Amino acid sequence: MLSLDRRDFLRLSAGAVVTGAAFSASVTTSIAPAHAAGPQRARQFRALWISSVANIDWPSRTGLSAAVQRREFEDWMDLARSLRLNAVISQVRPSADAFWPSPHEPWSQYLTGTQGKDPGYDPLAAQVRAAHERNLEFHAWFNPYRVSTQSDPKKLVASHPARTHPDWVFAYGGKLYYNPGIPEVRRFVQDAMMDAVTRYDLDAVHFDDYFYPYPVEGQTVPDQATYARYGGGASLADWRRSCIDTLVEEMHERIRSAKPWVKFGISPFGIWRNRSADPAGSATSGLQSYEAISADSRRWVRQGWVDYICPQVYWQIGLAAADYAELARWWASTVEGTDVALYIGQAAYKLTSGDFTDRRELVRHQEVNARYARIAGDAYFSASDLRANPRGAISALVDEAYPSPAIVPAIAHLGGRAPQAPLAVTAARTRDGVRVRWQHPPGSATSYAIWRLDGTDTAPVRAEDPSRLVATLRARPGRAQEYVHRGGSGSGYAVTAYDRTWNASEPAAARTR
CATH class of the missing domain: 2.60.40.10 (Immunoglobulins)
Incomplete structure (x- = not known):
């Protein structure tokens, strides 16, 4: 997921995030479009990501009243329905904080402007209700290990677990992170997230691509002492991957034990490994999440530790380093033989930034997806870019690819x-x-x-x-x-x-x- 601290491996500009723009009225409601983007499906996952970190999408700024925050979120739900989507992925724990009254972590600063300050209502409960009233699945989006987008622990509220347990935290790249290699940290972040799972009517738990931090040139993740204590003879790289594997496997087991109908999905960086590094990899030449952030996303799928995988395939068709068509093929083959659902993360923000020069780029992605029965839908980042409708590109997507509503696909093992x-x-x-x-x-x-x-x-x-x-x-x-x-x-x-x-x-x- 594009955030404040990362651009993709090509270093392309993310462009300005547009908020508050009205969606074009040119989206039609006809049953049959003039040019359908591949065979239409009655069962298709269609979602938008709503980012709360730095108030990218919601709330539009800090300090709004509870009534205005509710209304803004309901407007996003209405947008989702108008685009014929059927799910929302809403960020409710952006930085080791909470959008609900958590016994583990403070209220998020992105609500009131002050970390730990009660917003006067329960935002997560209001979000779930608003989504379900419109028959939208609600996927609660959590960031497991990011603590803060700045590096000074003293700027956190005094009761923050990162201050009461300073040994749990390291600074890297100007940010603060929980240390994934400490078992107590892993249990704590799971407990913090499971509190929301057990208390709210969630349809899914969603992680994005932030595990170990993305590499920063000239810096080293300061976890040598942790590795010396817990590494157990494995190489540093293998040990870090095992730490993330354990988080993923345990979280899946805990969700299934508590509420077996709640899905667990992850949206990893779009490239697992390049074929030049591993014969099982894709025909790409970009950053490899297996090495860069210790994310063995292929293993999570093959082991069945996720119910769905939603790789961020944020590149255009024909791009030499990361061809969308090649990565769609690779991910479809990766889920083959498993019961893991595959959705594709789509970069609507690159229409806003101009990195996608073809207005119909996302429509063409749907034409590629139609080649693979295992690609069961898409999620779009981010909500503000869908609302902005740059160059009418989102209108074209809806007209051509989503001429009618869709039903969320069933995942067999959820029962x-x-x-x-x-x-x-x-x-x-x-x-x-x-x-x-x-x-x-x-x-x-x-x-x-x-x-x-x-x-x-x-x-x-x-x-x-x-x-x-x-x-x-x-x-x-x-x-x-x-x-x-x-x-x-x-x-x-x-x-x-x-x-x-x-x-x-x-x-x-x-x-x-």
């Missing part, structure tokens, strides 16, 4: 059970379109999809024909369930129910009257 089909479905013509109504079935339904039919034949629904998918929405038990298809002209409609891991019920249909 769950298909709920009972919706009850008493009716479809009635109104002045505005067609009003579809149904009753909430007993059991585990958390959301619905509405499909347009020709007659009442539900075969297209069972096949999940994306051209028939009209909308998805959250279940509201105890309340009337309905959806108005504005301008709708279907001679019949069907509704399917989904549990929280996206297992589908049988469709229930009605002829339009």
